[in-house]
Amino acid sequence: MSVELWLPALARFEPAHPLRRLLARADRLDDGPRGYLAGLTAWFDAPPPLPAGALTRQLAAGDAGDALWICADPAWVEPDMNGARLLACGQMQLTAAEAAEFAEPLAPLFEEQDMRLELTSPDRWHLRLPQGTAVPEFPAPEQALGENLLQHLPQGPDGRRWRILQNDIQVLLHQHPLNVRRRAAGQPPVNSLWLWGAGALPATVATSLRGVVSDDPLLRALAAGAGIAHRLRTPASGARETAAVGMAPADAAAHWLIDLQDLPAQSIADAWWPMIHTLARQRPLRLSFASGERGELRPWHRWRFWRGGRA
Known part of the structure; x- marks a missing residue:
């Protein structure tokens, strides 16, 4: 199971942004939900409308x-x-x-x-x-x-x-x-x-996620309601942040959601790229953009040089 990255709309990423290179080498998936609330309800099952x-x-x-x-x-x-x-x-x-x-x-x-x-x-x-x-x-x-x-x-x-x-x-x-x-x-x-x-307050909240890393109060509240781990976001520093989502043992990060969808694209390049780069080399990584585009990247996909750097 993949680590999930929830990202801003794809149009916000310039062609030279490192996320573009990752997406170019990933397997494209069918488009997912668009927008904040639709994204939340895709990961969490709670009675509508969301309270x-x-x-x-x-x-x-x-x-x-x-x-x-x-x-x-x-x-x-x-x-x-x-x-x-x-x-x-x-x-x-x-x-x-x-x-x-x-x-x-x-x-x-x-x-x-x-x-x-x-x-x-x-x-x-x-x-x-x-x-x-x-x-x-x-x-x-x-x-x-x-x-x-x-x-x-x-x-x-x-x-x-x-x-x-x-x-x-x-x-x-x-x-x-x-x-x-x-x-x-x-x-x-x-x-x-x-x-x-x-x-x-709903009687139950269900999810297949094992945990979330986010500063968003509603996302963390849904995680708490579902009884899964929820951690506040910290500026990424590679090893420290990957440890925060449980990189050891090997399957501990499976199906965690890392929420970056509210950040500027440049902040993701400056502060979060080391973590994303490390995760992409170690385990499957699913990229879900707020505009609906999705891709799945596996560690060996980094050798797909022929796909270039644009998506």
Whole structure:
């Protein structure tokens, strides 16, 4: 079984990038899923829609229980001629003090709805909802980034409550004095919360993986739910990182997933290439790009010089 590498979209890799040389010598496989959520559900079997709120809350705080949770990630929304667009979400580089300052006027708003706001981390917030709350399916941030938000707001009678709540959130954050200071410092404002991933903790999560190396909270939460090992990513240094995914005994790294899909291609070339090069010489390696392309490389494939260096 292969070590799996989850990589950014293939188009992000320049022709001279070393990953291109690997892919050129690999056996091409049928295309796999495209995008973040589709990639997760390809490796993990959990009840749809994926309850990201409960899973990530359980990983971070261990108190998800049987409650209903939804992610409420700090976000930056920018008005334009056609409405507004989501420009950033969940990675706003907030300090704990800034997060508490932003949350202060929001907490009473949620309490009026019998919801409780939890600052799980400065950049990852959650809402605990009353049991039986009807929650429409909100798109994940990756599905809405850069797009007109009007096409992603919940519709119909069930969605009206949530549209009003979203509007109230934006009004309170738009006039928050901390945003004036952030803009003056060249930082993006936090003028909205992106609600997504509602649901309760699933009873079971299944996977054929034996472990994951990732900084992504939802991926690590799925690994924890499936009862497999999950390790935070560290800058690769060849032998040290290959040891981290269990290079000894010989089969210990079989079917581990190393998640690099959120990194710039140049960072992969600079910091992670020694690890990838070592793995490719020692065991089967499957390359899965976020754009769907896949290839499988076996150690002897490095002798396929006739295939050149482009893919």
